[in-house]
Amino acid sequence: xxxxxxxxxxxxxxxxxxxxxxxxxxxxxxxxxxxxxxxxxxxxxxxxxxxxxxxxxxxxxxxxxxxxxxxxxxxxxxxxxxxxxxxxxxxxxxxxxxxxxxxxxxxxxxxxxxxxxxxxxxxxxxxxxxxxxxxxxxxxxxxxxxxxxxxxxxxxxxxxxxxxxxxxxxxxxxxxxxxxxxxxxxxxxxxxxxxxxxxxxxxxxxxxxxxxxxxxxxxxxxxxxxxxxxxxxxxxxxxxxxxxxxxxxxxxxxxxxxxxxxxxxxxxxxxxxxxxxxxxxxxxxxxxx
Numbered sequence: 001x002x003x004x005x006x007x008x009x010x011x012x013x014x015x016x017x018x019x020x021x022x023x024x025x026x027x028x029x030x031x032x033x034x035x036x037x038x039x040x041x042x043x044x045x046x047x048x049x050x051x052x053x054x055x056x057x058x059x060x061x062x063x064x065x066x067x068x069x070x071x072x073x074x075x076x077x078x079x080x081x082x083x084x085x086x087x088x089x090x091x092x093x094x095x096x097x098x099x100x101x102x103x104x105x106x107x108x109x110x111x112x113x114x115x116x117x118x119x120x121x122x123x124x125x126x127x128x129x130x131x132x133x134x135x136x137x138x139x140x141x142x143x144x145x146x147x148x149x150x151x152x153x154x155x156x157x158x159x160x161x162x163x164x165x166x167x168x169x170x171x172x173x174x175x176x177x178x179x180x181x182x183x184x185x186x187x188x189x190x191x192x193x194x195x196x197x198x199x200x201x202x203x204x205x206x207x208x209x210x211x212x213x214x215x216x217x218x219x220x221x222x223x224x225x226x227x228x229x230x231x232x233x234x235x236x237x238x239x240x241x242x243x244x245x246x247x248x249x250x251x252x253x254x255x256x257x258x259x260x261x262x263x264x265x266x267x268x269x270x271x272x273x274x275x276x277x278x279x280x281x282x283x284x285x286x287x288x289x
Contacts, residue, residue, distance in 0.1 A: 001025040002188050003060055003067035005051055007044065008036055010146065011105055014181025015068055015188075016044060024189065029060050052085050057093035066188045070105035071121045075244035083121035087128045099134050103187045105180070106138040108173055108199065109260030117251030118244075119260060135194055137187045141180050142173025142201035142262065143255070145276055148209055149283045150238075155213045155221040164234070164252045166225030168206040172255060173262045175201030176274035183270055197267040204276055212276035216284050 006012030007028035016026050029049040030036040036046045049056030061067055074082045106122040126138055151161035183200050206223035214221040226234050235245050254260040
């Protein structure tokens with residue numbers, strides 16, 4: 001039995017699917033179990049509970065062989081109260097229910113204590129769990145490839161897509177969520193001890209993404225870096241709440257400056273298996289395809 005947090009999200013879902021395919025049992029928490037009914041149909045033990053409820057998390061961790069934890073996909077605000085609440089819940093739950101092994105979704109850049117913006121949330125989580133008295137693996141993927149799926153619509157309509165990354169020929173780490181789930185499942189079921197940090201993904205530039213979009217859409221596509229002074233407006237159009245925009249901007253500044261990156265000494269690197277073209281092709285099978 002393995003506990004998987006965030007099963008209704010992309011990474012938790014990818015992890016659970018891989019474990020189920022391998023014949024393992026999976027347990028999860030859901031605020032509304034009805035929204036996880038499809039997982040129940042697949043044999044997952046879904047309990048009612050919230051990741052910010054230490055008692056519910058502790059109960060769900062009882063008797064598992066290993067567990068996967070992540071930060072809920074909530075955009076942080078100044079002071080990171082959202083992240084600190086989840087970190088406190090996890091710390092208390094793990095005190096009550098120590099584990100044989102824990103795997104944590106972190107992020108590239110999380111080894112740093114400043115200049116991270118949104119990624120500060122996973123830095124806080126790593127910091128809190130660094131001294132755990134049981135084996136812990138931190139998985140630090142690059143930027144989620146799925147985050148660039150919006151480009152399919154714009155590129156199909158205009159032959160261009162706008163992106164906050166820049167310059168457009170600079171490659172940064174990127175990872176597909178299916179690859180993240182596969183690596184997490186491998187760690188959950190693997191045989192390792194101590195503290196382990198895995199950097200996951202491959203480097204792609206906005207120009208690489210443009211070529212992948214062109215391959216999928218059958219047309220030339222050009223990547224365009226959004227000017228820094230237009231970021232706040234663009235993020236607002238993307239639905240980022242005003243209180244979260246400064247931290248999002250700080251994260252992107254750190255990424256574009258190379259402050260947030262892979263290549264940290266003492267980490268293990270695992271390449272992805274999904275290319276941007278493969279991912280965009282799957283995403284393009286929807287309404288925009």
